[in-house]
Amino acid sequence: MNTLIFRTVAPFLTALMLLFSIFILLRGHNEPGGGFIGGLIAVSALAIYGIAYGVAAVRRAIRFHPLSIAGFGLMLSTLSGLLSVFAGVPFMTGLWIAPRLFGVEVPLSTVMSFDIGVYLVVVGAITSIALALEEKESD
Amino acid sequence: MIAQLTLVCLFLPFVAALAAPVLTRHLGHRAAWLLCLAPALSFLFFTGFLPEVSAGEVVTGGYAWAPSFNLSFSWFLDGLSLTFALLITGIGTLIVLYAGGYMKGHPQQGRFFSFILLFMGAMLGLVVSDSFLMLFVYWELTSITSFLLIGFDHQRAAARRAALQALVITGGGGLLLLAGLIFLWNVSGVTQLSLLVHFGEGVRESPFYLATLLLILGGCFTKSAQFPFHAWLPNAMEAPTPVSAYLHSATMVKAGVYLLMRLNPVLGGTAAWEILLPFAGGITLIAGTFLGLRQSDLKLMLAYTTMASLGLLVMLTGFDTPHAVTAAVLYLVAHSLFKGALFMVAGIIDHEAGTRDVTRLGGLAKAMPVTFAAALLAALSMGGLPLFFGFLAKEEIYYALAGGNPRALLFCGVAILGNALMFALAFAVGLKPFVGRPVETPKPAHERPLLLWLGPVALAALGLLAGLFSPVAHRFISSPMASAVQGEPVTVTISTVPHLGVPLLLSLLTVALGLLVYGQIDRLRGLMQQVVEAIGPGPDRGFDAALAGLVRLSVRITRLIQPGRLDLYMTATFLILAATLLAPPFVYGEWPAMPRMPSGVPIHEWAFFAIALLGLVAVLRAQNRLTAIVSLGIQGFAVAVIFLLFGAPDLSFTQFMVETLSVVILALAITRLSLTPSDRRPLGQMLMDGTIAVACGLGFTLLLLKTTEGVFDARLTEFFNAYSKVIAHGANVVNVIIVDFRGTDTLGEIAVVMVTGLAILALIRIRAGGPQRPADNDPYAAEPQAGERP
Numbered sequence: 001m002n003t004l005i006f007r008t009v010a011p012f013l014t015a016l017m018l019l020f021s022i023f024i025l026l027r028g029h030n031e032p033g034g035g036f037i038g039g040l041i042a043v044s045a046l047a048i049y050g051i052a053y054g055v056a057a058v059r060r061a062i063r064f065h066p067l068s069i070a071g072f073g074l075m076l077s078t079l080s081g082l083l084s085v086f087a088g089v090p091f092m093t094g095l096w097i098a099p100r101l102f103g104v105e106v107p108l109s110t111v112m113s114f115d116i117g118v119y120l121v122v123v124g125a126i127t128s129i130a131l132a133l134e135e136k137e138s139d
Numbered sequence: 140m141i142a143q144l145t146l147v148c149l150f151l152p153f154v155a156a157l158a159a160p161v162l163t164r165h166l167g168h169r170a171a172w173l174l175c176l177a178p179a180l181s182f183l184f185f186t187g188f189l190p191e192v193s194a195g196e197v198v199t200g201g202y203a204w205a206p207s208f209n210l211s212f213s214w215f216l217d218g219l220s221l222t223f224a225l226l227i228t229g230i231g232t233l234i235v236l237y238a239g240g241y242m243k244g245h246p247q248q249g250r251f252f253s254f255i256l257l258f259m260g261a262m263l264g265l266v267v268s269d270s271f272l273m274l275f276v277y278w279e280l281t282s283i284t285s286f287l288l289i290g291f292d293h294q295r296a297a298a299r300r301a302a303l304q305a306l307v308i309t310g311g312g313g314l315l316l317l318a319g320l321i322f323l324w325n326v327s328g329v330t331q332l333s334l335l336v337h338f339g340e341g342v343r344e345s346p347f348y349l350a351t352l353l354l355i356l357g358g359c360f361t362k363s364a365q366f367p368f369h370a371w372l373p374n375a376m377e378a379p380t381p382v383s384a385y386l387h388s389a390t391m392v393k394a395g396v397y398l399l400m401r402l403n404p405v406l407g408g409t410a411a412w413e414i415l416l417p418f419a420g421g422i423t424l425i426a427g428t429f430l431g432l433r434q435s436d437l438k439l440m441l442a443y444t445t446m447a448s449l450g451l452l453v454m455l456t457g458f459d460t461p462h463a464v465t466a467a468v469l470y471l472v473a474h475s476l477f478k479g480a481l482f483m484v485a486g487i488i489d490h491e492a493g494t495r496d497v498t499r500l501g502g503l504a505k506a507m508p509v510t511f512a513a514a515l516l517a518a519l520s521m522g523g524l525p526l527f528f529g530f531l532a533k534e535e536i537y538y539a540l541a542g543g544n545p546r547a548l549l550f551c552g553v554a555i556l557g558n559a560l561m562f563a564l565a566f567a568v569g570l571k572p573f574v575g576r577p578v579e580t581p582k583p584a585h586e587r588p589l590l591l592w593l594g595p596v597a598l599a600a601l602g603l604l605a606g607l608f609s610p611v612a613h614r615f616i617s618s619p620m621a622s623a624v625q626g627e628p629v630t631v632t633i634s635t636v637p638h639l640g641v642p643l644l645l646s647l648l649t650v651a652l653g654l655l656v657y658g659q660i661d662r663l664r665g666l667m668q669q670v671v672e673a674i675g676p677g678p679d680r681g682f683d684a685a686l687a688g689l690v691r692l693s694v695r696i697t698r699l700i701q702p703g704r705l706d707l708y709m710t711a712t713f714l715i716l717a718a719t720l721l722a723p724p725f726v727y728g729e730w731p732a733m734p735r736m737p738s739g740v741p742i743h744e745w746a747f748f749a750i751a752l753l754g755l756v757a758v759l760r761a762q763n764r765l766t767a768i769v770s771l772g773i774q775g776f777a778v779a780v781i782f783l784l785f786g787a788p789d790l791s792f793t794q795f796m797v798e799t800l801s802v803v804i805l806a807l808a809i810t811r812l813s814l815t816p817s818d819r820r821p822l823g824q825m826l827m828d829g830t831i832a833v834a835c836g837l838g839f840t841l842l843l844l845k846t847t848e849g850v851f852d853a854r855l856t857e858f859f860n861a862y863s864k865v866i867a868h869g870a871n872v873v874n875v876i877i878v879d880f881r882g883t884d885t886l887g888e889i890a891v892v893m894v895t896g897l898a899i900l901a902l903i904r905i906r907a908g909g910p911q912r913p914a915d916n917d918p919y920a921a922e923p924q925a926g927e928r929p
């Protein structure tokens with residue numbers, strides 16, 4: 001799309017939205033949000049970037065093939081579920097640790113890494129579809 | 140401790156299969172010496188059970204798998220499974236070594252080792268399985284590994300066809316077996332073979348007995364290549380010779396016989412059993428030997444005698460008398476030894492002389508003395524001459540069949556004819572290429588290194604030793620195995636010292652007849668060729684015809700339900716949706732009551748309601764497609780706001796994002812379809828589409844109204860509200876449900892999202908025609924070094 005205003009704003013908008021998507025992802029456990037919604041926001045961010053600068057620019061910006069991102073997410077979620085087996089509790093039981101980093105107690109859990117996996121699957125799969133559809137349009 | 144070690148032994152071949160490619164890359168064919176340790180160690184471990192099992196005990200063990208379904212990973216070792224385990228691991232050790240020599244220098248030798256060890260693990264699991272499910276899984280695993288091994292030389296069309304044929308026939312039989320096992324489970328109520336024995340009476344008297352029997356026989360007969368399912372076995376000779384020696388003579392094809400023997404105490408002894416098995420086996424025996432006569436290829440001659448031998452085993456198992464069972468047991472062991480050896484000999488001849496056509500071979504004895512010795516010993520055992528283990532088997536066969544009643548006499552005649560022809564074929568393979576005038580062969584033959592001849596020599600010598608020291612063999616192998624098959628203790632006593640009697644006379648008759656055929660084998664070959672041509676196409680061609688018919692049928696059905704027109708798909712989808720929604724209230728007369736007009740709705744809610752309606756009107760009035768899609772978004776956003784107003788922020792967020800992305804993706808998809816920018820339908824079409832749309836909308840409205848009429852069951856809500864923070868440490872109940880309480884569902888859903896992504900990408904690329912140009916961040920495109928690729 002060739003409007004100057006859009007092309008100027010798009011990178012900032014994309015960056016802000018990606019940041020916001022991660023915020024939504026991480027706060028999801030206690031406030032409205034979560035991996036699924038966060039992932040959808042991130043896809044919209046990438047879609048905006050793609051509309052402004054083209055598919056090639058998006059592919060360069062995300063470095064990996066979108067389906068690899070989705071595959072990694074699926075693996076992360078599966079492993080998060082499997083981890084509980086080593087603790088002797090049933091599959092998919094949430095495990096929590098709360099290490100102190102820089103004097104602040106940070107609660108970490110397999111539930112969180114599971115949600116990050118969901119986020120990555122949504123980002124990867126839908127971006128892959130959107131980019132593939134957009135790519136042919138230019139040919 | 141024993142249980143853990145057994146488990147290790149059962150998985151050792153799989154571990155070795157994983158290690159094989161790496162080891163072969165570094166050590167070349169010498170990796171065989173390391174890899175053969177896996178079966179060799181298992182073999183030694185299993186020999187440790189011999190004293191216990193020969194004393195009549197049964198070794199069991201296992202682990203719970205899914206206790207809620209009464210499933211376990213459990214094994215049991217009695218005389219039958221122990222003998223099979225020893226054959227599989229013992230011959231397996233020799234085969235791995237032989238493959239080391241036979242496939243030396245082959246670029247894919249590591250993969251070959253890997254496949255053959257995988258098969259070994261599957262076969263070992265099959266014979267020691269106690270639970271039905273484990274048996275079935277291993278059974279299918281042997282079919283799959285057999286497919287991989289037959290198709291090993293996958294660049295040849297004949298090998299691919301043979302592999303596919305074997306997979307279709309034995310895999311299809313596996314499905315019959317699964318159905319049969321489910322019947323057995325339902326009739327008896329147990330899922331373990333070891334417990335099934337106690338329910339034999341009930342199974343045989345159940346009304347489902349015949350169905351169960353036929354299904355199980357379907358599995359066994361396809362696996363053990365009984366007529367008319369035999370076509371895959373001769374074709375499987377496309378595989379490298381170590382595979383033919385191991386899978387298609389010594390072990391896998393005996394899986395069907397194994398299961399028949401295993402179920403003999405449960406299913407055997409009925410009229411159906413005693414008719415079906417001997418007749419199927421007898422026909423296979425005769426068909427196999429006669430078809431074998433026609434062949435001049437060493438491997439094909441052996442393949443048809445294998446088919447005949449399997450027929451003989453099935454026939455004997457069906458007789459269900461102690462002597463017949465003993466004869467089957469002795470013949471099974473003898474056959475594994477001599478047929479494995481002869482196949483390996485055929486491989487050596489092929490490897491060294493460059494041909495395995497018996498008419499182009501002769502006088503090899505001088506060049507290959509060790510191979511000749513092994514071949515002769517194996518042929519003598521196969522011919523059933525005294526001192527050899529094969530002799531014991533044949534004597535016992537005649538003991539069992541020379542009983543006197545007409546039925547036994549008929550099968551006695553069949554056995555004599557079959558044995559005589561097999562005698563002739565044994566010497567045609569084991570003697571003919573080595574004697575007579577030396578013939579010019581494509582390659583000058585000479586003796587090969589230890590790796591190649593160790594296997595055949597060991598197996599052939601074992602056939603002689605087992606015959607000479609028959610009391611030991613009977614005590615540890617034959618008697619326990621026969622007892623397991625018979626279901627009650629049996630003591631095998633037959634010895635190699637010939638003693639006068641009807642069986643010996645019949646043996647002499649067999650040998651005389653066999654010598655006669657051997658003398659005339661070249662003439663008979665031509666004669667049989669003409670006979671087979673006169674009969675016309677056999678089951679092998681039938682298989683091709685059936686497969687082609689299946690493909691035509693699928694094409695026709697696909698064309699019918701997938702005409703490739705989007706408007707038809709959409710119409711069908713929404714028609715069915717409308718019918719599903721409207722039919723139940725119509726049929727059961729359960730329409731919702733007319734809702735009363737809500738009062739006290741604040742003005743801003745009305746506003747969003749109006750915006751949603753406005754979006755709808757905009758869609759209908761839009762002049763071109765793009766405007767319509769964007770207008771659809773208006774309606775979606777309005778609905779999202781309504782969700783927010785009614786206290787569902789998560790749902791609302793998701794609705795916003797989904798709505799945005801649907802507009803983007805729909806717009807992209809629309810631009811890719813070569814459609815006119817605006818949508819002009821004829822009036823009739825508009826009316827029909829409109830009716831369907833209204834019906835769907837009406838259906839959903841009625842469904843929602845009806846649903847909200849009922850009393851809301853708040854138990855789940857209360858549970859989640861009460862425990863979300865306490866158990867799962869999360870305040871957002873919706874998110875806690877998604878990632879924790881019902882996390883496994885989510886895992887399934889994201890897997891679906893992933894697969895959908897893959898599928899859509901593939902579809903888009905197919906439509907684009909040809910491969911996509913590589914993406915800018917394709918790591919292979921960025922680094923053109925070919926060595927980087929796996």
